Amino acid sequence: MSEISVLHTPDGLRAFIQIPPQGATGEMTPVSLRQLLNRKGIVFGIIEESLAAIAAGGIQNRIEVARGVLPKPGVPGHIQMLVDVSEMGRPKLLSDGSVDHHEIGTVIDIKKGTELARKIHPRPGIDGMNVFGKSIPAPPVEDVNLCPGVGTAVCGSDPDLLIAEVDGALGIDTDGKVEVRDEKVINGDIDYSTGNIVFSGNLSVRGTIRSGFTVETGGNLKVNGSIEDANIGCKGNLDIRGGAVGSGNGKILCKGSIRARHIENFVVEADGDVIISEDVMHSSIISGSRVRSKLIVGGNIIAIEIDADVVGSGAETKTILDVGRKQMLFQERHSLLKELVFVASEFIALKQQIFALVKDTMDENGTLSPEKEEELQELKEKIIETNNTCLKIQARVKEIERIQNSCELDPGIMIGTVFPNTFIRYGSGEKMIMDKTERFVFHPGKKSKL
Structure with a gap:
């Protein structure tokens, strides 16, 4: 050989x-x-x-x-996102195969305590071997650190888990850290490029909220531009640098106060003040406190106090001012409390029916006949529905009491100039202004009469 x-x-x-x-x-x-x-x-x-x-x-x-055998590389350590961001920026796919361009998930809203990311530890490789029996070391694998960003923290019971410390918007900072900020800035309009926005924190929109879109915030909302025929839900204060101008399809619901330059053809409801620096035109405004505007023409205003320089116009546009808001809230609370007594009684009766059904028809093995089981299920569904109704009534009563306690105003109207065909309302009383009047003042609590 x-x-x-x-x-x-x-x-x-x-x-x-x-x-x-x-x-x-x-x-x-x-x-x-x-x-x-x-x-x-x-x-x-x-x-x-x-x-x-x-x-x-x-x-x-x-x-x-x-x-020989080549070494098998390991798996580097990495951060696994636990929140699905794959559909962010894409239109929502509907069940019929079409897409909704109003829902594209520009902002991912996160609640406090949400699990955001998990550290996956590296998995070492397997050494190889050459034909001479010498080991070939597997290349080293890199590890990563789970570094919390703004509004996040490492879970106390699990050092590999990152959770949200605040309600806010999910994001990645410049260092690659996961963050949750309770304030979000949209650098432009709310339109088809952003879709509808639902955010639990404070939101700042540097452009305009376009017609047909919805914005809901759990905190304050600031709009540098205007609001078109859009639906706005704000649980904080709303500041509109421009105005809200629509064709009658727009609606604003605000738990705090509203400030804007002008409002036209809009439905507005606020628990706090509504302060308009210029004019309110042909709009419906309900305030749990005060409405202040330089000019009010058309539509109806319901508040505890209304303060305006001019109401109505020389064209005698019908305008309604109603300062019975406090009385309306009192009456609503009274009606709700009466309804709550009735619903609570119904809840107790349902519990008694369930007890009697189980007691009288359940056999010694603890089972019911199919007919009684179906009857029991119906009673359970009714008691859940009744309980939810009780909770909703109680929540509304607390909300009314909060509005009442936060407002120390007495009902009143103060107008510099009021034109004919303006209606002043308080409770069941109503007065139509027949002639142009200067320095009009009405205080129901000070023996003023309609």
């Missing part, structure tokens, strides 16, 4: 036996060939089939006789 050569690659991962063209002299067996390889230091990955082929005399050139 002296004519046989043993070769290997520089990295030691492959070995070969070279057979001369005229063939090898001497007897060759798989055992003798293995011994030859071992003498050359080749001890791993020997291919028995190749040795058998050489021994059979069927090889007259080079053949691979050993093969």
Whole structure:
């Protein structure tokens, strides 16, 4: 076998036996060939089939006789997002296959305590081995740190879990840290590029909220532009640098106060003050406190106090001013409390029916007949519905009491100039202004009469 050569690659991962063209002299067996390889230091990955082929005399050139194993790389440590952001910026796919371009998920709203991300620890690789039996180390794997960003924290009971510390908008800062900010800025309009926005924190829109879109915030809302025929829900204060101008389809619901330059053809409801620096035109405004505007023309205003420089116009546009808001709230609270007594009684009666049904019809094994089981399920559904009604009534009563306690105003109207066809209302009383009047003042609590 002296004519046989043993070769290997520089990295030691492959070995070969070279057979001369005229063939090898001497007897060759798989055992003798293995011994030859071992003498050359080749001890791993020997291919028995190749040795058998050489021994059979069927090889007259080079053949691979050993093969090493490459190291298997590990998996680096990484941060796994637990909030789905894959659909962010894409129109919502509807069940019929169409898409809703008003819903594209520009802002991902996060509640306090939400699980945001998890650290996945690195998984080491597996070492390889060359044909000489020497280990080939697997490349090292990188680890990552779970670094909290603004509004996030590492969970106290799980050091690999990142949670939200505040309600707010999910984001990634410039360092790649996950953050939740309770204030979000939209650098432009609310339109098809952003879709509808639902956000639990404070929101600032540097452009205009376009017609047909919806914005809901759990905090304050600031709009540098205007609001078109849009639906606005704000649980804080609303500041509109421009105005709210629509065609009668727009609506604003605000739990705080509203400030704007002008309002036209809009429905507005606010628990706090509504302060308009210029004019209110043909709009419906309900305030749990005070409405102040330079000019009010058309529509109806319901508040506790109304203060305006001019109401109505020379064209005698019908305008309604109603300062019975406090009385309306009192009456609503009274009606709700009466309804609550009735609903609570119904709730107790349902509980008694459930108790009697189980007590009288359940057998010794604790089971009911199919008919009674169906009746029990219906009673359970009714009691859940009744309980939800109770909770809604109680929530509204508390809301009314909060509005009443936060407002110390007495009902009143103060107008610099009021034009004919303006109606002043308080409770069941109503007075129509027949002539242009200067310095009109009405205070129901100070023996003023309609």
